[in-house]
Amino acid sequence: MADQPIRLANFSGYFGDRFTAVDEVLAGDPVDVLVGDYLAEITLAALAARHLADPDRGYVEYFVDQLRPHLATLADRRIRVVTNAGGFNPAGLAAALRDELDTAGVGLRVAHVEGDNIASRLTELQRQGHRLENLDTGQPLSEWPVRPIAANAYLGGWGIARALGEGADIVVCGRVTDASLTVGPAAWWHSWRPDDWDRLAGAVLAGHIIECGPQAVGGNFSGFTSVEHLLTPGFPIAEVAADGSSVITKHAGDDGAVTVDTVTAQLVYEIQGPRYLNPDVTVHLDDVRLTADGPDRVRVDRVTGSPPPPTTKVAIFGQIGYQQVNTVYVTAPGIPAKVELLRRQLERVTPEGVRLRLTTLGTAADDPETQWDATVAVRILATAADREALTRLGLARLLGSLYLQSYPGYFTDVAGTQQVRPGPRIEYWPGLLKLDAVGHRVVLDERVLEIAAPEHTAAPEVVAHPEPTEIPTAEPARRVPLGTVAHARSGDKGGNCNVGIWTPYPAAWPWLRAFLSTEEIRRLVPEVKDLDIVRHEFPELRAVHFVFRGLLGTGGSANDRVDQVGKAVGEYLRATLVPIPPLLLDSLGQTHDAH
Numbered sequence: 001m002a003d004q005p006i007r008l009a010n011f012s013g014y015f016g017d018r019f020t021a022v023d024e025v026l027a028g029d030p031v032d033v034l035v036g037d038y039l040a041e042i043t044l045a046a047l048a049a050r051h052l053a054d055p056d057r058g059y060v061e062y063f064v065d066q067l068r069p070h071l072a073t074l075a076d077r078r079i080r081v082v083t084n085a086g087g088f089n090p091a092g093l094a095a096a097l098r099d100e101l102d103t104a105g106v107g108l109r110v111a112h113v114e115g116d117n118i119a120s121r122l123t124e125l126q127r128q129g130h131r132l133e134n135l136d137t138g139q140p141l142s143e144w145p146v147r148p149i150a151a152n153a154y155l156g157g158w159g160i161a162r163a164l165g166e167g168a169d170i171v172v173c174g175r176v177t178d179a180s181l182t183v184g185p186a187a188w189w190h191s192w193r194p195d196d197w198d199r200l201a202g203a204v205l206a207g208h209i210i211e212c213g214p215q216a217v218g219g220n221f222s223g224f225t226s227v228e229h230l231l232t233p234g235f236p237i238a239e240v241a242a243d244g245s246s247v248i249t250k251h252a253g254d255d256g257a258v259t260v261d262t263v264t265a266q267l268v269y270e271i272q273g274p275r276y277l278n279p280d281v282t283v284h285l286d287d288v289r290l291t292a293d294g295p296d297r298v299r300v301d302r303v304t305g306s307p308p309p310p311t312t313k314v315a316i317f318g319q320i321g322y323q324q325v326n327t328v329y330v331t332a333p334g335i336p337a338k339v340e341l342l343r344r345q346l347e348r349v350t351p352e353g354v355r356l357r358l359t360t361l362g363t364a365a366d367d368p369e370t371q372w373d374a375t376v377a378v379r380i381l382a383t384a385a386d387r388e389a390l391t392r393l394g395l396a397r398l399l400g401s402l403y404l405q406s407y408p409g410y411f412t413d414v415a416g417t418q419q420v421r422p423g424p425r426i427e428y429w430p431g432l433l434k435l436d437a438v439g440h441r442v443v444l445d446e447r448v449l450e451i452a453a454p455e456h457t458a459a460p461e462v463v464a465h466p467e468p469t470e471i472p473t474a475e476p477a478r479r480v481p482l483g484t485v486a487h488a489r490s491g492d493k494g495g496n497c498n499v500g501i502w503t504p505y506p507a508a509w510p511w512l513r514a515f516l517s518t519e520e521i522r523r524l525v526p527e528v529k530d531l532d533i534v535r536h537e538f539p540e541l542r543a544v545h546f547v548f549r550g551l552l553g554t555g556g557s558a559n560d561r562v563d564q565v566g567k568a569v570g571e572y573l574r575a576t577l578v579p580i581p582p583l584l585l586d587s588l589g590q591t592h593d594a595h
Contacts (some may be wrong), residue, residue: 003125005239005247006189008182008206009274012083013213014037015043015060021213022066025235026073028251033183036063036083037211041315041494042565044087044175045557048150051088058088064096067170071106074169082160082181083459086172088150090114091443093355094172097113111168113159115439115451117153118314125324132314133432136549138493144429146318151431153314153438156279157195157203159451160184163442175315177278183205186240194454200281201305202244205288208276209266209300210236216266217256220442220567222487222574223504245301247293258296260442261487261504264541270491273536273545274463279312281305281433282460289540293481302540310457312438314431320558321385322422325397329382331409331479332364332374338407339378345406346380349398357560359383374588382543382559383425390422423504428555430494465537467516478582482524483574484590486512490570495559497566499573502543506586515578516544524576525569527551 009031011021015038018024025034038060039047044191050056063085067074074081086093086400095113101108118125122141126132132141140147152175161172161184171184186192186203209216214233218369224230226277234254239247252259267288276283285303293299330338343358350356361377372537380399380563384390396418403410482501485508490499525548532549552566553559563569 003242004031005241007031008035008185008210008238008240009032010035010037010213010235010237012038012212013211013215014038014040015046017213019062019066021235022070024254025251026070028234028253029237031079031237033080033185033187033212035081036081036085036182037178038063038083038085039087039175039178041428041492042556043313044150044152045428047087049319049424049426052149056089056092059090059093060085060087063093064100067097068100071101071104071108075106075108079323079353080164080168080185081170081192082173082185083171084176084178084181086112086174088117088152088174090174094347094443097172108169109167109444110172111163111166111444112169112177112248113171113173113440113442114164115441116152116155118433118438118472119148122148122151125433127366130433131435132316132433135432136429137194141316141429141431144318146320146427146429148316148318148429150216151203151314151316153433154279154312155438155440156308157183158280159440159442161188162451163444164188166442166444167284168444168476170356178211179204179207179278180280182210182238183278183280190242194280194455195273196244197305197307198303199242199244200299201283202246202303203240204276204281204283204305204477205267205285205300205303206238206240206246206248206279209263210238212266212269214256215269216262217250217254217258218254218262221262221265222483222489222571223261225288226426227257231255244303245299247297247299249297258298260290260292261299261300263290263298263487263541264502265487267541268543269504270487270548271545272497272498272501273534274538275460277309277460279308279540280454281308281571282458284539286463287540307456307458307553308340308435308454309460309463310434311432314433316429316431317426317557318429319424320427321425322387322390323381323383323424323425324390324396324419325379325381326399326412326418328359328378328380328399328410328412329375330378330407332368333373335360335364335376341407342378342402345402346398346405347392351389351392352387353392354382354384359562361562379562383560384422389424396420425558427558428494463536465535467517467535470514476582477490477579478585479577479579480585480590482576482578484585485580485588486574488570488574490566491570492552492556492565493547495550495552495554497548497569498546499548499570500539500543500545501570501573502541504542506542507587508584510586511581512542513544515539518546521546524573524578
């Protein structure tokens with residue numbers, strides 16, 4: 001078994017991903033393990049509120065519906081399933097699956113991994129001296145003026161490996177890291193040791209690349225127009241070899257494409273920089289190499305690793321109030337004056353304790369050809385510490401009363417559903433906890449198997465890259481969108497937003513790295529000009545990577561940006577006009593001017 005690469009097929013990238021994915025994957029190419037990722041920080045926030053209201057819930061219930069028709073097939077083909085759909089209640093999901101197996105008469109064994117949920121231990125841990133300091137600010141949890149309602153430590157993959165080694169067919173987890181869903185099966189298959197740093201690092205990277213499902217197969221890819229069949233991009237497969245190298249591919253009959261650029265897009269997504277931290281290993285991304293290995297096949301190698309950090313992240317959530325959002329529309333001319341009148345009319349009747357944020361989305365055309373070319377949307381977000389204040393505001397009712405007394409042309413989308421009831425507003429605290437203070441257990445056939453913390457840890461190296469010093473050529477430049485020569489992918493890391501910008505053209509790399517300084521980014525993106533910005537370079541990927549600290553407030557579940565988790569920041573950057581030397585553009589066959 002260990003002589004052959006393990007083939008791991010992703011079937012979910014987030015809570016709400018395509019429901020038919022399990023059907024599609026099992027109809028595709030042969031694989032050894034199905035891995036389903038359902039959790040993210042914003043997902044945990046939503047599940048936390050659900051679990052708080054009903055302790056028997058808190059797991060991804062529709063996962064049972066996805067698996068139910070395929071239980072006999074899984075048994076016949078000896079395909080294992082590993083998922084973090086357990087959320088806050090992996091034991092509950094495991095019990096639900098056992099009931100389904102009993103009903104179907106299928107003899108598969110279900111294990112669950114637990115220990116990540118430390119909400120009941122927070123007081124005890126702080127009493128023992130664990131500060132649970134904020135990953136971004138360094139403040140101890142004791143200074144957070146919010147009552148935690150959930151706390152989950154990120155676990156590694158060794159519990160999954162142990163469960164599979166003990167004969168489990170389905171392994172249900174709570175908050176393991178996304179990559180652990182791949183690391184655990186790979187370590188089990190290849191009989192790796194806990195100190196096989198390079199091999200583990202390779203598996204972490206393979207897991208990171210496939211964890212978001214179709215994103216590695218052309219979904220959400222800035223070069224999507226180059227992907228011939230993208231109507232329903234399939235889910236990726238990672239073939240992880242015994243040395244930790246991998247090949248990323250897809251099911252042959254599925255839409256989408258696996259190329260060096262689609263894999264790069266996922267590699268630079270939601271990373272901290274050249275050191276990717278995991279409870280099992282610290283991954284060094286500096287020299288990672290991606291090479292085409294045939295149609296829809298990309299080889300990932302030269303991945304190195306070192307001992308994991310002594311701490312793991314703890315996702316802590318607390319409710320800070322309630323929120324409500326609705327949208328109205330404004331048509332030119334005079335849009336700024338119309339929005340200002342709307343703001344004053346709303347603020348005049350806003351109860352004390354309610355905060356309003358109006359965000360104008362879009363820009364009206366100077367000479368509109370249609371009414372919609374002249375129209376922008378205004379998003380109105382109301383937040384308050386208590387539900388009663390928002391109830392008194394009655395935002396939906398208030399907006400409905402303005403038709404005859406606000407700006408000319410006032411309208412809402414009467415065919416749409418107005419949000420009438422306020423919803424909870426959840427804040428995120430990314431805490432740190434020593435790995436040896438986290439319980440990590442596997443429950444299988446009523447046996448509890450303890451998973452030891454790593455014997456060797458090391459504080460992660462801080463990698464700093466100097467700002468570019470050479471000045472891009474002074475020859476007359478042509479102002480064109482940055483996306484003419486570069487791809488980008490952005491996402492969230494708690495309250496921070498990361499964006500990776502890379503070029504598929506080797507000839508464009510010297511210009512890109514020299515042009516994209518931190519100072520230039522502050523000019524291109526005024527919203528980040530006063531933020532702390534971290535910049536790194538990945539020459540092997542021809543990529544420049546930035547982290548915008550605090551752009552997303554304290555995290556996607558509580559911040560009041562429309563793009564809550566920064567998914568479109570990269571595309572915004574690609575749309576900005578930048579001066580590129582004409583000789584470079586001509587050499588790349590890019591001859592069009594700015595538009």
